[in-house]
Amino acid sequence: xxxxxxxxxxxxxxxxxxxxxxxxxxGKWTLVVESSSASGHEIPPVELELQQTGKKIIGNFVIAxxxxxxxxxxxxxxxxxxxxxxxxxxKLELKGKLMNDGTLTxxxxxxxxxxxxxAKRTKVE
Numbered sequence: 001x002x003x004x005x006x007x008x009x010x011x012x013x014x015x016x017x018x019x020x021x022x023x024x025x026x027g028k029w030t031l032v033v034e035s036s037s038a039s040g041h042e043i044p045p046v047e048l049e050l051q052q053t054g055k056k057i058i059g060n061f062v063i064a065x066x067x068x069x070x071x072x073x074x075x076x077x078x079x080x081x082x083x084x085x086x087x088x089x090x091k092l093e094l095k096g097k098l099m100n101d102g103t104l105t106x107x108x109x110x111x112x113x114x115x116x117x118x119a120k121r122t123k124v125e
Contacts, residue, residue: 025075025098026052028122031061033108033115043112048119057082061092080104 029048043063050059055076060068061084069090073082075098084092094117096106104119 023098024052025057025080025104026050029104029119030122031104031117031119033117043115047122061094080106 027050029050031046031048033043033046035042047062047064048059049062049068050057052075055074057071057073057075057080059071059082061071062068069092070085071082071092071094072085073080073094075081078098080094080096080098082094084090091110093109094106095108096104096117096119098104102121106117108115108117
């Protein structure tokens with residue numbers, strides 16, 4: 001009986017640790033898009049504002065002096081998938097993964113071409 005209880009406790013702790021590892025990505029992030037000399041268009045650092053309810057993600061892709069672009073998607077098993085909801089203004093698709101160090105990294109598709117990006121949580125002061 002003690003072995004069964006110990007196994008149950010260990011399994012519960014493992015499940016909790018795996019859930020915590022995926023964690024929440026809600027909050028503000030500073031996203032840096034890799035430059036591409038081929039396109040000639042440099043993208044300044046972007047503020048990525050995310051809200052999370054379960055696996056559903058809504059947010060904004062905010063470029064200084066250009067406004068914001070509403071996004072929606074999901075975060076499942078450490079994988080992020082977002083797309084712009086204003087397809088008439090700009091087509092944007094972000095795919096990424098939450099890394100062990102707490103950063104997000106991934107790829108972006110838009111009218112400016114395909115690029116890679118990394119994001120770090122914005123420090124709250």
